[in-house]
Amino acid sequence: MTQIELRGVEKFFGEVQVIRNLDLFIDHNEFIVMLGPSGCGKTTTLRAIAGLETIDRGDILIDGKVVQHLKAADRDIAFVFQSFSLYPHMTVYENIAFPLRATRQSKAQVDLAVRQVAEILQITPLLSRRPSALSGGDMQRVAIGRALVRSPKALLMDEPIGALDAKLREEMRAEIKRLHMKQGSTTIYVTHDQVEAMSLADRVVIMHEGVLQQVGTPEEVYSRPANLFVAQFVGSPVMNIAEAHVAEEHGEARVRMAGAEQGFSFPRDLLGRLPAGSAGNGIALGIRPEGIAVEREPREGFLPVEARIIEPLGSHDIVDLQVGSQMLRARTKSGFVPRPGERVWARIDPVQAHFFDTQSGRSLGVRL
Amino acid sequence: MAAVRTSTERALNRLAIVCVLIVTLIFLAPIYWIASTAFKPRELATSVPPTVLFEPEITPFVKLFVRRSQLREPVAPEVYDEAPWWEKLVYDDGERLVRSGRTGEVQLSGYPDRFLNSLIVATISTILAVGMGTFTAYGFSRFKVKGESDLLFFILSTRMLPPIVVAIPMFLMYRAVGLNDTHAGLIILYTAFNLSFSVWLMKGFIDEIPREYEEAALVDGYTRMQAFFKIVLPEAATGIAATAVFCFITAWNEYAFALILTNREAQTAPPFIPSQVGSGLPDWTVIAAGTFLFLLPVAIFTFLLRNHLLRGMSFGAIRK
Numbered sequence: 123m124t125q126i127e128l129r130g131v132e133k134f135f136g137e138v139q140v141i142r143n144l145d146l147f148i149d150h151n152e153f154i155v156m157l158g159p160s161g162c163g164k165t166t167t168l169r170a171i172a173g174l175e176t177i178d179r180g181d182i183l184i185d186g187k188v189v190q191h192l193k194a195a196d197r198d199i200a201f202v203f204q205s206f207s208l209y210p211h212m213t214v215y216e217n218i219a220f221p222l223r224a225t226r227q228s229k230a231q232v233d234l235a236v237r238q239v240a241e242i243l244q245i246t247p248l249l250s251r252r253p254s255a256l257s258g259g260d261m262q263r264v265a266i267g268r269a270l271v272r273s274p275k276a277l278l279m280d281e282p283i284g285a286l287d288a289k290l291r292e293e294m295r296a297e298i299k300r301l302h303m304k305q306g307s308t309t310i311y312v313t314h315d316q317v318e319a320m321s322l323a324d325r326v327v328i329m330h331e332g333v334l335q336q337v338g339t340p341e342e343v344y345s346r347p348a349n350l351f352v353a354q355f356v357g358s359p360v361m362n363i364a365e366a367h368v369a370e371e372h373g374e375a376r377v378r379m380a381g382a383e384q385g386f387s388f389p390r391d392l393l394g395r396l397p398a399g400s401a402g403n404g405i406a407l408g409i410r411p412e413g414i415a416v417e418r419e420p421r422e423g424f425l426p427v428e429a430r431i432i433e434p435l436g437s438h439d440i441v442d443l444q445v446g447s448q449m450l451r452a453r454t455k456s457g458f459v460p461r462p463g464e465r466v467w468a469r470i471d472p473v474q475a476h477f478f479d480t481q482s483g484r485s486l487g488v489r490l
Numbered sequence: 491m492a493a494v495r496t497s498t499e500r501a502l503n504r505l506a507i508v509c510v511l512i513v514t515l516i517f518l519a520p521i522y523w524i525a526s527t528a529f530k531p532r533e534l535a536t537s538v539p540p541t542v543l544f545e546p547e548i549t550p551f552v553k554l555f556v557r558r559s560q561l562r563e564p565v566a567p568e569v570y571d572e573a574p575w576w577e578k579l580v581y582d583d584g585e586r587l588v589r590s591g592r593t594g595e596v597q598l599s600g601y602p603d604r605f606l607n608s609l610i611v612a613t614i615s616t617i618l619a620v621g622m623g624t625f626t627a628y629g630f631s632r633f634k635v636k637g638e639s640d641l642l643f644f645i646l647s648t649r650m651l652p653p654i655v656v657a658i659p660m661f662l663m664y665r666a667v668g669l670n671d672t673h674a675g676l677i678i679l680y681t682a683f684n685l686s687f688s689v690w691l692m693k694g695f696i697d698e699i700p701r702e703y704e705e706a707a708l709v710d711g712y713t714r715m716q717a718f719f720k721i722v723l724p725e726a727a728t729g730i731a732a733t734a735v736f737c738f739i740t741a742w743n744e745y746a747f748a749l750i751l752t753n754r755e756a757q758t759a760p761p762f763i764p765s766q767v768g769s770g771l772p773d774w775t776v777i778a779a780g781t782f783l784f785l786l787p788v789a790i791f792t793f794l795l796r797n798h799l800l801r802g803m804s805f806g807a808i809r810k
Contacts, residue, residue: 173709193708198711209724220720
């Protein structure tokens with residue numbers, strides 16, 4: 123049961139500002155994932171909350187108390203490092219017991235706590251081993267065990283499964299989620315992997331170049347990205363972004379890609395809902411590959427386009443479509459478009475389309 | 491992993507082993523020479539060609555530890571018969587023990603004291619140099635220090651000049667402050683010698699220890715000092731052992747300053763052993779015995795730390 127709050131936090135490394143005016147509120151037992159490319163400031167933020175990094179401006183509050191002047195040891199927070207950082211000269215048991223030994227508990231209490239945590243993480247048989255004799259996944263379990271053993275106020279994890287191979291990552295992801303549902307402690311989890319973020323988070327915090335981009339549930343950041351960065355960072359394959367102009371033709375709205383002769387048809391509503399002036403000046407249209415319908419025959423409302431590249435992915439194909447000077451990637455059934463160079467017909471699903479300001483990159487907030 | 495080897499590789503491997511053996515023999519030859527001379531009868535020590543097979547005796551070691559003088563005339567048979575076995579060995583070589591005038595006690599030679607001095611000076615200066623070096627290296631490794639590279643260069647620069655160049659100023663300074671012929675004087679000097687080496691070597695080792703180890707301890711409720719002693723020191727044990735061996739060897743073997751700055755009270759073994767050449771006809775067996783015993787502590791120290799040393803040599807290469 124812990125709340126963590128950041129108010130106007132700023133951090134510089136020399137001349138470089140790595141965190142810019144960051145405000146964030148994390149509620150009791152929430153699982154927050156901080157997501158962003160490397161160098162976006164997410165790890166620095168996490169380390170600042172833990173007390174491993176000082177901040178230059180702003181406040182960090184844990185349960186309403188300002189803590190940025192407290193030492194890491196006095197914040198009662200646990201940290202799981204990407205490198206696991208298990209002490210090689212101690213056994214697994216000693217590693218897990220290590221945080222408790224700082225608290226002057228009796229031997230029996232320490233033993234009980236270590237065995238309980240080991241039981242939860244199913245590492246009891248490993249207790250007498252040295253970390254060097256463990257597999258990557260077990261190292262991670264021990265590292266989490268060391269973090270959980272003293273029931274900290276909050277659990278911070280810095281890319282805890284980034285060093286594992288893909289299959290193990292998937293297993294550990296599920297395990298972390300299960301653990302959180304069982305233990306339910308406030309957790310902040312840093313990763314650059316959007317799949318991890320989407321599958322684990324109650325809320326995702328997306329950062330870029332030290333600036334908070336969007337905070338929201340995985341569903342929100344996926345279906346209502348606040349700006350072009352979020353739109354392209356979340357989701358795989360990446361959302362198509364195309365320069366487009368919106369105009370009225372034959373009583374409906376037409377969205378014409380740069381360099382294209384014809385426009386995709388959209389409900390007339392769109393014209394009224396776009397901010398004044400933006401329609402003619404051009405906007406950035408965002409559409410996920412699954413939002414583009416592809417047919418092999420001409421259909422009402424479909425535009426002829428050329429399929430350029432086909433990537434077969436087994437369950438489905440990703441087809442690159444040339445529309446004017448822009449390339450749109452569409453998701454089709456496996457083998458739907460047989461050869462590159464084919465002429466096909468495409469339509470953009472207006473409901474799944476996103477509109478962004480080309481200058482600021484911000485979402486125009488238009489949903490059809 | 492199954493090693494697939496061609497016959498050429500095997501031949502090359504054997505050739506390498508032969509080369510290593512030859513080099514090892516060349517390196518060990520002088521040590522064998524000294525060790526064998528230490529157990530030789532006096533007349534065989536200087537025989538040409540050198541005697542390889544002989545009956546070892548410990549007369550040189552007995553003579554090393556006691557003060558002796560030449561026998562003017564043969565010793566009386568009843569005196570010889572009553573003498574303990576070790577005194578007989580001295581009589582056999584045509585010498586007698588020097589006893590103090592009143593009590594008749596056997597007088598020791600200067601060697602045991604010099605040996606003890608060497609132990610005291612080398613041990614304490616090693617502990618100081620490695621201890622201070624480890625702390626300094628930790629500071630440089632973990633904290634932002636203003637002018638870090640300049641300071642490190644300055645520390646290293648103290649080794650850029652042959653130490654003997656400053657021998658005369660050191661002698662005058664030591665005389666002025668009364669450090670001549672004291673243990674403290676040599677300890678300070680050897681610590682200063684070794685400190686730069688120790689800082690640089692330890693910095694390399696501590697840089698290799700991931701910061702996360704300490705950060706984990708800091709988050710887990712430990713102070714930085716506790717984290718240093720509980721995490722960094724055990725992790726740096728290999729580096730500390732390697733550094734300690736090198737510092738100890740340097741301090742143990744140092745000759746020039748020991749010769750200049752000490753003469754009786756604090757004199758170490760290196761300047762003492764050759765000084766025995768001059769008294770009468772040089773008795774090489776006794777000098778060899780002194781040298782042989784002098785080799786042992788370093789050999790034992792290095793042997794005890796051999797595992798750490800091996801790991802120290804390959805540090806960084808095998809870490810995941």
